[in-house]
Amino acid sequence: MGGFMDRLTGKSRxxxxxxxxxxxxxxxxxxxxxxxxxxxxxxxxxxEVISRHIDIAPDEVRIEINKDGxxxxxxxxxxxxxxxxxx
Amino acid sequence: xxxxxxxxxSGKGGVGKTTITANLGAALASRGQxxxxxxxxxxxxxxxxxxxxxxxxxxDLVDVVEGRCRLRQAMIRxxxxxxxxxxxxxxxxxxxxxxxxxxxxxxxxxxxxQDWVLIDSPAGIERGFRNAIAxxxxxxxxxNPEVSAVRDADRIIGIVEAEExxxxxxxxxxxxxxxxxxxxxxxTEDIVELLAIHLIGIIPEDDNVIxxxxxxxxxxxxxxxKAGKALRNIAGRLLGxxxxxxxxxxxxxxxxxxGRLFSxxxx
Ligand SMILES: Nc1ncnc2c1ncn2[C@@H]1O[C@H](COP(=O)(O)OP(=O)(O)OP(=O)(O)O)[C@@H](O)[C@H]1O
Ligand SMILES: [Mg+2]
Numbered sequence: 001m002g003g004f005m006d007r008l009t010g011k012s013r014x015x016x017x018x019x020x021x022x023x024x025x026x027x028x029x030x031x032x033x034x035x036x037x038x039x040x041x042x043x044x045x046x047x048e049v050i051s052r053h054i055d056i057a058p059d060e061v062r063i064e065i066n067k068d069g070x071x072x073x074x075x076x077x078x079x080x081x082x083x084x085x086x087x
Numbered sequence: 088x089x090x091x092x093x094x095x096x097s098g099k100g101g102v103g104k105t106t107i108t109a110n111l112g113a114a115l116a117s118r119g120q121x122x123x124x125x126x127x128x129x130x131x132x133x134x135x136x137x138x139x140x141x142x143x144x145x146x147d148l149v150d151v152v153e154g155r156c157r158l159r160q161a162m163i164r165x166x167x168x169x170x171x172x173x174x175x176x177x178x179x180x181x182x183x184x185x186x187x188x189x190x191x192x193x194x195x196x197x198x199x200x201q202d203w204v205l206i207d208s209p210a211g212i213e214r215g216f217r218n219a220i221a222x223x224x225x226x227x228x229x230x231n232p233e234v235s236a237v238r239d240a241d242r243i244i245g246i247v248e249a250e251e252x253x254x255x256x257x258x259x260x261x262x263x264x265x266x267x268x269x270x271x272x273x274x275t276e277d278i279v280e281l282l283a284i285h286l287i288g289i290i291p292e293d294d295n296v297i298x299x300x301x302x303x304x305x306x307x308x309x310x311x312x313k314a315g316k317a318l319r320n321i322a323g324r325l326l327g328x329x330x331x332x333x334x335x336x337x338x339x340x341x342x343x344x345x346g347r348l349f350s351x352x353x354x
Contacts, residue, residue: 014270019234020277026234027241027281069283070248 028065032072039063046076055081090121090201092194093325094223095258096247098239100210102229103260106296106306107318108207109137113305114322116171120202123162125193126176127219128209129184135175139303140165149177149184151193158196167304182214187221194222203325212246220247226255227287232262232273241282256287258321263292264335275335288321290314291335 029035043063050056062077095108105128112124125148126134135141146161151174158174165171177184190206197204208219220226226247230240240257247255259275266272279286293314299306306315307322313333320330 016267016270016273016277019273020281023234023237023273023281026238030238030241031245067283070244 090198091224092204092222093225094206094219095227096208097210097229098243099236102231104229105133105137105207108205110305110307110318111322112205114307114319115203116168121170122203123172123201124205125174126207129176129182132176132178134207140173144175147175147177149180152185152189185218187217190218191222220252223252226252228255229258256285258288260290261292262335290317
């Protein structure tokens with residue numbers, strides 16, 4: 001959303017903007033020691049565990065790290081497809 | 088009342104720690120405070136030349152720690168600024184000559200007779216840095232508005248927190264308002280958002296810094312320099328005064344740029 005306005009005003013092309021974007025990712029990585037590939041693995045494992053109990057949409061699962069001050073939070077967004085159909 | 092120990096540190100080297108330590112010391116002393124600056128960068132002594140006191144060194148920090156002289160003998164009093172003294176680093180030894188507990192003991196003694204003990208830390212996360220933060224009541228982390236310096240600052244802030252010396256406070260040095268305006272320098276607001284710590288001061292890039300370093304006279308004594316003013320402001324904040332951040336221009340939008348164009352400041 002902000003991205004659209006930024007593109008419109010040319011802000012996203014400024015190098016300072018890129019510096020901030022890149023730093024955001026680097027700092028999360030430095031602070032948590034989690035790489036993108038570890039995140040992907042975790043996502044697959046979470047999907048596997050949850051799917052044993054309820055029906056979810058694996059392609060719509062999102063897992064990301066949010067920054068809250070100097071604290072990081074792992075946020076998983078897992079859409080449920082409704083009660084598991086039987087036989 | 089016991090004095091306060093403030094450590095000035097950074098992750099990346101060369102961001103301005105020594106310049107800032109020297110000038111905060113000079114600014115606090117010219118406000119009537121009793122200040123001692125300690126150069127904790129053993130083997131890479133520099134605070135002495137920035138303060139212009141290099142010709143008067145007899146004893147150093149390691150001499151004190153190893154008992155070759157009394158504390159008082161290693162303190163070089165600045166003759167131009169009443170109340171300011173320096174304990175220089177040893178030049179021919181390495182960081183292992185001093186331990187964190189040596190620093191704690193030394194600062195306990197200094198605290199009794201000083202209002203401020205300012206410690207100039209080496210960059211990085213090694214022994215020298217550990218020595219410098221061990222006795223600290225407050226840690227000031229210096230960074231530049233630049234990707235690698237901000238990243239390294241984040242590491243240091245994390246360690247300071249883990250050592251229970253936090254929350255650290257941030258100084259952003261060498262801000263170039265024109266580059267910020269152009270969108271080629273990360274803004275103060277963005278750095279504070281990324282690092283999520285309290286900002287105690289911002290200092291502009293200023294050619295007078297090198298001039299004053301050449302002469303060995305602190306830039307805070309130069310009434311006209313912007314960096315000098317910014318450093319005096321930080322000293323004031325350490326003294327508990329509420330001083331607004333210096334206006335170093337923000338990255339502004341189309342309309343204010345248009346405004347500058349019409350007011351003839353657009354060039
Ligand atoms: N605001 C400024 N404007 C212009 N030049 C500056 C500014 N601050 C520092 N400098 C210059 O940057 C250089 C490095 O500064 P300084 O020695 O204080 O950094 P440092 O963090 O102590 O470095 P080190 O990690 O090597 O100890 C010096 O040449 C100094 O004059
Ligand atoms: Mg230095």
